[in-house]
Amino acid sequence: MARVVVDVMLKPEILDPQGQAVLTALPRLGVAGIVGVRQGKRFELEVDGEADADALARIEQLAASLLANPVIEDYVVRVEPAPAAQPR
Amino acid sequence: MARVVVDVMLKPEILDPQGQAVLTALPRLGVAGIVGVRQGKRFELEVDGEADADALARIEQLAASLLANPVIEDYVVRVEPAPAAQPR
Amino acid sequence: MARVVVDVMLKPEILDPQGQAVLTALPRLGVAGIVGVRQGKRFELEVDGEADADALARIEQLAASLLANPVIEDYVVRVEPAPAAQPR
Amino acid sequence: MARVVVDVMLKPEILDPQGQAVLTALPRLGVAGIVGVRQGKRFELEVDGEADADALARIEQLAASLLANPVIEDYVVRVEPAPAAQPR
Numbered sequence: 001m002a003r004v005v006v007d008v009m010l011k012p013e014i015l016d017p018q019g020q021a022v023l024t025a026l027p028r029l030g031v032a033g034i035v036g037v038r039q040g041k042r043f044e045l046e047v048d049g050e051a052d053a054d055a056l057a058r059i060e061q062l063a064a065s066l067l068a069n070p071v072i073e074d075y076v077v078r079v080e081p082a083p084a085a086q087p088r
Numbered sequence: 089m090a091r092v093v094v095d096v097m098l099k100p101e102i103l104d105p106q107g108q109a110v111l112t113a114l115p116r117l118g119v120a121g122i123v124g125v126r127q128g129k130r131f132e133l134e135v136d137g138e139a140d141a142d143a144l145a146r147i148e149q150l151a152a153s154l155l156a157n158p159v160i161e162d163y164v165v166r167v168e169p170a171p172a173a174q175p176r
Numbered sequence: 177m178a179r180v181v182v183d184v185m186l187k188p189e190i191l192d193p194q195g196q197a198v199l200t201a202l203p204r205l206g207v208a209g210i211v212g213v214r215q216g217k218r219f220e221l222e223v224d225g226e227a228d229a230d231a232l233a234r235i236e237q238l239a240a241s242l243l244a245n246p247v248i249e250d251y252v253v254r255v256e257p258a259p260a261a262q263p264r
Numbered sequence: 265m266a267r268v269v270v271d272v273m274l275k276p277e278i279l280d281p282q283g284q285a286v287l288t289a290l291p292r293l294g295v296a297g298i299v300g301v302r303q304g305k306r307f308e309l310e311v312d313g314e315a316d317a318d319a320l321a322r323i324e325q326l327a328a329s330l331l332a333n334p335v336i337e338d339y340v341v342r343v344e345p346a347p348a349a350q351p352r
Contacts, residue, residue: 001123007130009132021201025154025201025204028200033137035136037133039131040131042127043110043127044124045124046123046124058120058122066117069280071279105244108241109286112292112293117288154200159190159191195308209313210310211265212308212309214308216305218304218306219283219286219302219304220300221301222299224298235298243286
């Protein structure tokens, strides 16, 4: 069992009103020193078996069709490192 | 300038209909081997200066109040490693 | 062809950080007189045929399983009135 | 006190992967007769006082800057009819 993460963000040149709302709210909350906020989507996929090249190719294709709209969004597919064996 | 990422996911015990929709759609798309999908939010924050302990404490507080609802969501705050110097 | 709309909002007793971010941002934008903001989801479904009782019952069930999480969200299913015949 | 609703949907010509995921999942759930699904955002704003022309003009401006990205999204601002007086 492996976990693959797909991060989806609006392309940098596309205005992100939700991130903008958070950024605009910061002074009122007394939070200084943050000069940009962007909000995107994060998908966590549980893969049955190993996250090998085949699995990643399938997820890459899935990301381009069902998780993101590549015309307006960028996405990154990556394997999440397995958590260490000890309990947390 | 540093980038801090806040990942927000519904707590594992809370049903996530959007992730469920993607999971249910997979067989129709011929995608096998994925047994779980969860959809959450990803925030990218640009910090003016270093992402030191102070900055992270402020962002931690922000995450708990304006980025996530801790009653139903888990969140993780982490510093994004700076991209390598060479162009991509 | 008929259009059915499903509105999904977090239950009133559940904190909505995204709506809160917009509300907190308002003074900075000089927008007065708004005392509450909630953000939810809106689904527009195109029904092949009439939106009769059968179709609405199916959509009601769909809303409860794939569009909303009834533990934390309320939803409303309603038929959108057809647009008037003249061009707009 | 009045309620104003702002519906935000991706423009029709822009692919909506989240709506597409729901649409693709339907056959697996045995739901027939739905030929299109689009997912957008719904904002509910509580206005202190009446939702008069002034208030609506402010909300219109807010929608265009902080609730929607007009380059990729359409939005509609409308006053929600007050609920009937009887208890539900």
